[in-house]
Amino acid sequence: MKRCKISFVILLIVTLLASPPILSDATIVFIDSGQNLGDGVAFAIKLGDIDEDGDVDAFFATWHNIQRVWLNDGNGIFENSSQSLGGISAHGAALGDLDGDGDLDVFVTFNQSNDRVFMNDGSGTFTDSGQSLGLTDENGCGVTLGDIDGDGDLDALVNNYLHLNRIWLNTGDGTFVDSGQHVGAANSGGMVLEDLDADGDLDMFVSYYEAKNKVWINDGDGNFSDSGQSIGSAQGHGGADIGDLDGDGDLDAFLTNSLFGNTVYLNNGSGAFTMHGSDFGLSSNKVALGDLDRDGDLDACTTQHDFGNEVWVNDGSGVFTSVGKLLGTQYGVSITLGDIDNDGDLDAFIGNTNDYDNGVTKLFLNETEVAVEEESWSNIKRIFTR
Numbered sequence: 001m002k003r004c005k006i007s008f009v010i011l012l013i014v015t016l017l018a019s020p021p022i023l024s025d026a027t028i029v030f031i032d033s034g035q036n037l038g039d040g041v042a043f044a045i046k047l048g049d050i051d052e053d054g055d056v057d058a059f060f061a062t063w064h065n066i067q068r069v070w071l072n073d074g075n076g077i078f079e080n081s082s083q084s085l086g087g088i089s090a091h092g093a094a095l096g097d098l099d100g101d102g103d104l105d106v107f108v109t110f111n112q113s114n115d116r117v118f119m120n121d122g123s124g125t126f127t128d129s130g131q132s133l134g135l136t137d138e139n140g141c142g143v144t145l146g147d148i149d150g151d152g153d154l155d156a157l158v159n160n161y162l163h164l165n166r167i168w169l170n171t172g173d174g175t176f177v178d179s180g181q182h183v184g185a186a187n188s189g190g191m192v193l194e195d196l197d198a199d200g201d202l203d204m205f206v207s208y209y210e211a212k213n214k215v216w217i218n219d220g221d222g223n224f225s226d227s228g229q230s231i232g233s234a235q236g237h238g239g240a241d242i243g244d245l246d247g248d249g250d251l252d253a254f255l256t257n258s259l260f261g262n263t264v265y266l267n268n269g270s271g272a273f274t275m276h277g278s279d280f281g282l283s284s285n286k287v288a289l290g291d292l293d294r295d296g297d298l299d300a301c302t303t304q305h306d307f308g309n310e311v312w313v314n315d316g317s318g319v320f321t322s323v324g325k326l327l328g329t330q331y332g333v334s335i336t337l338g339d340i341d342n343d344g345d346l347d348a349f350i351g352n353t354n355d356y357d358n359g360v361t362k363l364f365l366n367e368t369e370v371a372v373e374e375e376s377w378s379n380i381k382r383i384f385t386r
Contacts, residue, residue, distance in 0.1 A: 026293045030364040043092065045334050051124030058078065059106055090108050096108070139162040165188050197269075254287050262284055303332025335350050
């Protein structure tokens with residue numbers, strides 16, 4: 001009988017420890033790291049362990065300058081690797097293992113030249129794969145990676161400003177071929193690949209400049225069809241990020257707009273979106289979702305045109321409240337969240353611009369203090385007093 005009780009106690013402890021502790025409400029605090037990174041406008045900032053040393057590095061797709069690889073010393077201090085990748089005027093980038101060798105390669109879209117693929121040797125040194133993808137005048141605004149056709153490698157969706165969006169299929173070794181699909185209209189501002197209808201494949205949420213957002217459903221083989229939905233406003237432009245905003249297990253959408261407020265659209269679980277509440281905030285550009293206060297739901301950071309970059313706290317149901325302009329007052333054109341200083345919370349990179357030709361990227365460190373609720377761990381104490 002005593003042995004059974006000991007086993008039961010061990011099982012309870014393991015169960016409690018396996019679940020994250022409940023965290024109390026916290027005031028979100030970001031501090032400027034003091035680093036001014038780059039000498040151009042970073043329209044895309046992508047994070048990952050580029051040199052395989054265990055910390056998060058950064059790749060900047062930079063307007064009017066060369067592309068930058070910034071290596072982290074492990075404490076959130078970045079050093080330029082001094083590599084020159086491709087020409088100037090990149091507008092988008094995505095990191096992923098494109099050739100199946102276990103390290104992070106990069107797909108870069110350019111505004112005034114063909115898109116390029118650069119291969120990583122595992123130490124963070126990149127070489128040009130020799131591929132020249134798309135047309136020089138497509139004005140590629142961004143790229144998203146994912147296994148679109150279910151063959152186990154990473155394919156690429158490129159959203160273009162002057163031409164239709166392209167789908168590039170990976171042959172498995174990082175060589176890309178045009179699928180022949182040119183989904184959606186031109187003037188595409190961004191794409192997100194996620195399983196929106198919960199059928200096991202990657203669908204596409206596309207935001208547009210001066211047009212309503214669209215949802216494209218994947219048949220599992222990489223063929224997309226228009227769901228027929230027109231989401232958000234047809235005026236202005238903005239961005240979108242996808243995540244479970246109301247805690248019901250499916251993927252919802254947070255939308256920004258340069259002329260109006262932010263909006264939340266909830267998913268019914270089958271990929272159909274409905275606006276949740278009314279719009280909020282003003283004149284946002286891009287958005288990134290993440291649990292900033294570690295309370296278990298997704299919060300949001302938005303970059304602003306003229307009003308400062310803002311942080312929004314989720315109440316768990318998809319209702320957001322501003323907690324202030326915590327991420328600088330410059331015009332932010334890109335934002336990416338990640339644990340930069342390895343302390344367990346999400347920090348923020350902001351790509352800023354002064355006049356679209358000049359700008360500097362800022363790193364803001366999350367210094368939010370969260371406290372574990374006593375009740376979560378007092379349950380363990382009570383076990384030993386039985």
